[in-house]
Amino acid sequence: MHPATPPTASAPAGRTYRTPLPRRRLLRGLLAVAVAAPLVAGAAACGGDDPATDPNAPVKLSVFWWGGEARAKLTEEALALYTKKHPNVTFEKTWQANQGYFDKLATLTAGGNPPDLFQIDDNFLAEYAARNTTLDLTSYQSSGKLDTAKFPKSLWQYGVVDGKLAGLAAGENTQGLVYNKSLLAKHGLPEPTTGMSWEEHIAWAEQVAKTAKVPGTQDPSADYKAFWVWLRQQGKDLYSGSELGFTAEDVTRWFDLWKGARDRGATPTPDVIHEGNVTDISKQLVVTGKAATSWVWVNQMPELKKNSKDELGVVAYPGDPSAQWARASMYWSVFRGSKHKDVAVDVINFLMNDPEAVKLLGTDRGLPSNQDLRRVVSDDTSDPAMKQSIAVEAELAQKFGESPQVPIKGHSKVRSELVKAAENAQYGRATPAEAAAQFVEACKSAIA
Template identity: 75%
Template sequence: MHPATSPTANAPAARGHRTLHRRSLLRRLTAAAVAVPLLLGAAACGGGEDEGADPDAKVELSIFWWGGEARAKLTEEALALYTSKHPNVTFKKTWQANQGYFDKLATLTAGGDAPDIFQIDDNYLTEYASRKTTLDLNEYKDDGKLDVSKFPESLWQYGVVDGKLSGVAFGENTQGLVYNKTLLQNNKLPEPTTGMTWEAFIAWAANVSKTAKIPGTMDPSADYKALWVWLRQQGKDLYKGKELGFTVDDVTKWFELWKGARAQGATPTPDVIHEGNATDITKQLVVTGKAGTSFVWANQLPELKKNTKDELGVIAYPGDPSAQWARASMYFSVFQKTKHADVAVDVINFLANDPEAGKILGTDRGLPSNLDVRKAVSESVTDPAMKLSIQVENELGAKFGPSPQVPLKGHSKIRAELIKAAEEVQYGRQDPAKAAAAFLEICKSAIA
């Protein structure tokens, strides 16, 4: 972990709206105090108070996020900008790599030392919201203290859990099919196109395999993103209310689709497919030269490009692109029992909407949620791969459908179990129907 704490300064400038909402905030947090999260353990004691009547009181907010050194540097610069405008507010900043981040966050929350502001993603937002760990931000949104008016509507709504705004989207992303343009050009092969059917895409990939002697595509049957988009194209979804949004027949058809693709030679052999199932972006088959395409997130294109000399392209996943949506690449949430809720919300509002802060943060967390800030940031980008991913995201934005609900608690378990089930089929150890049935039972247990 790499902590860094700003020095405390002595000038005025806390937000005036703090006093206006203190009483309602006290009522909300006092009620929440009886609903202590069971799994995460007892939350921090003594929370629920604002910083007192003095609007110039010094406030130190703790903030926790995951990412590398580059993200840390940018985030610290943006927070320093906030302190320059609000000198009485300083930050205790802590960050670490993605691996182990949520274990640490759970430990901090259970140990009574939860950060005032913390980064979270859609794998865990429902879980933390359902345990009353996240502050409901609807009141702040409704009275304008948290401005999401310049966000795509489906993007900010992707932070709503059970009617409560539990996180503010800090970057837009969507699914992207990245392909090796150099490979196709060298073999005089056509590029894949947005809107082609899954069957047409598989036929295209089989032709790439035959002509280029490299499998045309990775096998995404273990990829929850691909399954999710495919389900939405069938009028289904990954989740529906508190239940699964799909049936065993749906998963069977999905596994059978890719069993057929393997039979056509469109994909690699199971051992290579297994490599493609790894989450490490550097091991994606499109950059290791073991397949012509990889199913990833569109904003991962620049990182993929660092790992190959070949030119890459990116389009939507096969099928109707309106099944894709403006996904929050990650969120910032406020701890429900923070002593400084109003200030914490104001910080999040500043980071999301201030043009100067937006230029500092850039596209590190995805395309800025505020469309005006996004336009300004996009115009300053010089990296070709980043320019392309922004262009594709903006083009697909005109075709996006409504966002689905945020995944249910247990989503991370379902993602992991899909890989296991798909690999049972890929290696021929189970037929699609049997693997699908076993997977569905585990899914039901995961969300129970």
């Protein structure tokens, strides 16, 4: 789920987990990892990976994750449950709030004291995997020691980097168009539907604006999620190997689409669009009443609902829904040089597939990856918004296509540059074509 960030002593101030680590510091840290990892791995090989002679020998695993106090409590309880079932395994647990997490992870890995098991997201998975920091989990998956049989295929595939399974999804998410059902019902307006085209969505939003006097849709031209889905529907992608998967002409078409929507009054004004771009999930325009729809992640529905008195609905993004995929909300990865790889992998398998552990963790890290156990969690919860999120994910899962490749180095910068370029077009500081050209050049620099 959308992680909380309480002000705690364990959470150093600074960037959020979505903010890229300063380039020089990241490269320095990861270069050290690249040099040290083979030495650590070699030492592990000499000493043996998991005591083969005595399966009951004491094992202590270090585990590192980000999140708020609620996540920490749930995670600690789940790890305690593992120890209860495997008394020889104990854990050295470290967690902190989002800010500074990846600074700390880089420091730990570069300093020769990496955690055996750690949480990571798609902003950094490819970078850590490319430097052999993460263990390839493929052999564990193929042997059944890491059971993904009940996972959506595109969910576990979204952890594959250069043919290696670098991380396993701790939870599932996908893109969702959330709309105000109460507003539409009040004015006798139809609800949006999965499968409507982008042009149909904009025409619908224009009708809402004229009838309800509320802009029908937030302008998502700055939203990388929407742009990514739209690209896939055009036969393109956000990335292709180590390069961009799109051209300036593609971006121009995207910006032109939303200029037309703004000109028709289907979206808010640029100042309000900007507000939607920069505010957190609790203040999205569909919640504040400044637009009838917002472009979010499906698992954010419960948090949206907490901040609105209206009934909310959610459908897929416009266009062919097979362009969407089961996205990993975050991953669990194992350090390649861990002396206890087998046990660390077994812990991941336990957190994903043990019914008691999954019910305990609930949806804190997204909807459970195991679809059978997801239904158990749905039956167990009394939160109607969570039931709705799980039901929508289950429906969309039947329409999901193949997952894209995990984002490459520079992805965070690409996201921020899209916001900058889109807002230049929204405010009229540049034409769509000019803003698109500037965006592509900035992206090329970011991923170089």
